[in-house]
Amino acid sequence: MKTFSGRANPVTGSLDWVEESEEYDYHQEIARSCYADMLHDHDRNKKYYQGIRAAVARVKARGEKVIVLDIGTGTGLLSMMALTAGADFCYAVEVFKPMAEAAQSIVEKNGFSEKIKIINKHSTDVTVGPDGDMQMKANVLITELFDTELIGEGALPSYEHAHQNLVQEGCEAVPHRATVYAQLVESELLWSWAQLQPVEVEGARLVPPPAVGHCAGAHSVCDIQLSQVSPHSFTPLGPLCTMFSVDFSKPVSSAFQSHSCQFAALSGGRGQVVLSWWDLDMDPSGSIVCTMAPSWTYPQPKTAPWRDHWMQSVYFLPVESRVTEGEELSLTVCHDDYSLWYSLQSHSQQDPQTAAPPLRPCCTCQAHLVWTRPRFGELNDRRRTESYVSALRSVLREDSVCLGVSDGSLLPVFAHMIGAKKVFCLENSRMSKQVIEQVLEANSMKGSVELLEIRPQQLTSSDLRGEQISVLMGEPYFSTSLLPWHSLYFWYCRTALAGLLRPNATILPCTATLHMVAVEFQDLWRIRAPCGSCEGFDVTAMDEMVQRSLDWRESSEAEPHPLWEYPCRALTRSTAVMTFDFTQCVPEQPISSQGSLPLIRTGRCHGVALWMEYHITDDITVSAGLIEPISEQGECVWSRHRKQGVYFFRPAWESSGDGRAAVSYSFTFEPSLGDIKMDFSIASQ
The missing domain is CATH 3.40.50.150 (Vaccinia Virus protein VP39)
Structure with missing residues (x-):
């Protein structure tokens, strides 16, 4: 039986009616499983x-x-x-x-x-x-x-x-037993995912709202491939602590419990983050151990097993605490039946034996509900912020009337600080609007940016007090975006707003380019590789079911993955394969692009990585993908703020690296659908 359901299109913003079947949900579940x-x-x-x-x-x-x-x-x-x-x-x-x-x-x-x-x-x-x-x-x-x-x-x-x-x-x-470990650290990188940091703009200091700084944050765990976070990115303030164990051979309780570990601080600093993982003793003697410890804990990191179904956890403390070397501290973990949370106490402040267990973290400021952890990191990226501020500085005039189109963006605030005459900002949700209002109020700018909770297609001249827009700006960032090109929603917004723009209006960013590079993954390929035989058992039925699921309606699509967590080598050079001109309205006809990239390095070509680069002005570009040139060996450094698209080849292609074979590509952007169709093949040159 076929049915149709309405879905919001993340690119066009329209409601699309999509053909469904009773099997669709579980097919998607299987296709995305580990x-x-x-x-x-x-x-x-x-x-x-x-x-x-x-x-x-x-x-x-x-x-x-x-x-x-x-x-x-x-x-x-x-x-x-x-x-x-x-x-x-x-x-x-x-x-x-x-x-x-x-x-x-x-x-x-x-x-x-x-x-x-x-x-x-x-x-x-x-x-x-x-x-x-x-x-x-x-x-x-x-x-x-x-x-x-x-x-x-x-x-x-x-x-x-x-x-x-x-x-x-x-x-x-x-397993017979599970044991949870934790370590208190200071980390500017990791803490930037939890709290909004102050930023300097034109000699003025933009500070976060007090409610955000005092908020315990989102209660959900931050699960990442901690092996890809360099030990140079954090300072251990305490030893690795054994927090608690669960013996599965005996009756287990799902009731609330708390466990504490006392230690002397290894060094002074700011207690901000807890790194955590666990291991399994498969037998009572503890001689068969399966550990989730990150690779940098191994004497030989390259021997660490890779897995994506079990990673490591990062927990952000409710507030950062000043710690002095040698200070006696107590790290406490609490858990209910489904989740864990941590707190830190100093023995000089209170007795850990009599202190009440800390409550489960809960966001009270709304910012942690509006901004994801990668989004916090993006907002705190000073180099990225300076790029946008420089671009705004180059285009704004005393009579500039600005309109910001992004979700929960600080660009409108920056535009006001730089000196725009009037700044409007469209927000897609009331909660997002309230968070930006908090930022404005905390910096004595209440009313300086007019926040409008309205869709671009519904905006009228009266909403803008009769003003015409001279600068339309976006990062662009939208909470509904999954794949890199979903941010092309900005282009559709620009098109819907065309009648409200001055004839010579500045569009910022002015263009965007879709980029690709063919890659060999170190490990990520495993999530889509057939198993055939597993430990001597035939599991081809599982392979067949996964393949049927991948073939279900959306078989030839890219998947979103944060590639900074998944090392890969470039087997081709990177190239821009498609350009989107935001200074013009979305065209009615499809945009197509074809070409080929020679395979210049040896390896197994598992697929292609795809990302967007935004040309804020003619000479300022912000990349949501590669943030450094590809090394001679093909090593790639990816942005931590956005997910990239990955199109997996099934099966992988072998590359001799002599340039005689090439990855041929074909891209077609369908304006009516807001979709990019892509196809790849390998051919001799």
Whole structure:
């Protein structure tokens, strides 16, 4: 059955009616999942296999039949490992129906269907008894319910229910134990993702609103590939602390808990950020360990396993605290059933034994709800700000009437500070408008920028007090943008506002260019690579399901990824493949571009990276992609503020690097759809 649903187009701003089907949602879920990444994680699979074999052996040594409960079975891989290790029967629970169907196909293909029962339910709905889902309680509990924060996927409630209802007392658990580690650091880079910093404009100082500086921030964890954050970017103020452990072989509680670690400060500084990760002991002795520690903790960083399904966590303290070397400190972690949060106390300020546990962070200033963490980093980027200020300084006059079109942007504030006669600003939401109002009030500029909560298509001359716009400006940044070219919404806004512009109006940025480079990824390719066989088991049914999902309606599209977290090498030079002239209205006819880039470096070409560069004026450019020239070896340095587009080749192409082969490309921008169609091939030159 086909249905149609309305969706806001992030480029044109219009409401598009899109053909749907009952299968669409789960196809997208599968296509965007990390199942391939997990199956390619040999370190994870190996440690699980070792732990399962050891647990099965311990139960057999007691003379018992081995009955396994596998919660969150996914592909059924861990259940098949248990059967291979000698288990007598497995109950494999998977709540996601398409995944349960794939698991059924996989266990059948590997000859385990008689000894593995797939149960398509949430584990808390599973029953035990003659007429239940399970005939008896299990004596081995296998789970993979973890996320970057360890407990964010509901591991604690699931374990709690399993111990009460589904497993025997004294059962063996794989993993046996999880331990959470944390380290207090000072980091200008990381802190810039949490708080708005003051900025100098024309000799004046723009300060953040007090409500923002005093706000505890967003409660959600910041999960990143911490291996890509150089140790030079932070200063450890304390040792690596063991915060708490959870023993999964015993009853588990999902109730609120807090744990503290006392230590003497290693150096003086500002306590701002907590870096955190966890590891899994697969057996009671702790001899089989799967760790999420970042690569720079390894004696040989290149030996660290890569995974995207489990990363590391960054927690921002509610307020930064001055710390002196040798000072006695207490770092406290609290958790409910789904999330963690941290706080820092000095022994000289209060007794950690009697202090009340800190409340879960909650944004009270609205800025942390309007601006994402990368957006905070972008607003705090001094070099980027100076580029925009320089551009504004070069075009503004005493009689300039400015209109800002971006979400939660400080450009209108800068325009006023530089001396524009009148500044208007369009905001897409009331909350965003209120945040900018706070900035204006904190700097005694209330009323100096007129904020309008109205769409560009609805703006009239009366809204502008009869003024005509002489400078239309944008970063451009829009909260609805996912892919780099979604910011072309600025172009559609400019077109809608054409009747309100002076004949010689300045458009800032004046143009934008779409750039591409063909790359070899160090690791990111794994998320889209077929698995075929995993630890000796045939999982092609999973590959087939993922491929069907990728082929579902949107198969030939790029994906958004923050490439600063995912190292890659350029195998071609970078080039601008398409130009968008904002000084003119959006054309009615499509814009097309074709060409080819010789493969000048050896490697496996996994795909192309795509990004936008904004030409604010003729001589000032801001890149949302590469921020440094590509090195001789092909190393790329990417902006941390925006996600880039990645178009994966399936399969990857081999490059000899002699320039005889080239990546041919074809791009077509469809103005009516606001979409860029792209196609790539490899050809000899």
